[in-house]
Amino acid sequence: MLPSLLPTEIIENRIFVLRGKKVMIDRDLARLYGLETKFLKRAVRRNITRFPQDFMFELTTVEFADWRCQFGTSNADRQGLRYKPLVFTEQGIAMLSSILNSEKAIAMNIQIMRAFVYLRDVALEHSDLRLRLDFLEEQYDKQFKIVFDALRQTIDDDSKKSEIGFKPKQQPSPRA
Secondary structure: OOOOOOOHHHHHOOOEEEOOEEEEEHHHHHHHHOOOHHHHHHHHHHOHHHOOOOOEEEOOHHHHHHHHHHHOOOOHHHHOOOOOOEEEEHHHHHHHHHHOOOHHHHHHHHHHHHHHHHHHHHHHHHHHHHHHHHHHHHHHHHHOHHHHHHHHHHHHHHHHOOOOOOOOOOOOOOOO
């Protein structure tokens, strides 16, 4: 069994949701695999038939501009952002393992796949928790409807009562 190369949190922080899919950007993947981005892109372009649109796509001009603004990359040339990044879905990242044959790339790919699975499990757990809360809220509303109705009645009754207490008569204003 290969040892863990990076803490899972580092990989998870590089997974973004774009167009409703969890994706990773080419430059992040290249760093994780120990490659330069241009070598990763070159390998992908040489095997482009392995990467249909639901495995990998290029950011649109608007997405690219939003992405650059989000990460504060003002000098695109120094940051290596002259070209729109390729983004890879989970299936695209799995396909990368078939074209990148280094030991590190294989080990890193295993870690990335585990990070995607972990995030999917967390999302399922949260949706299950949300369903439970919805159920409890329904039960709560039914059980305490009588209490809420009584409280509303009390509030309504209190607003109709006249004020109690001493009210001084208004003094006529002094004439000057």
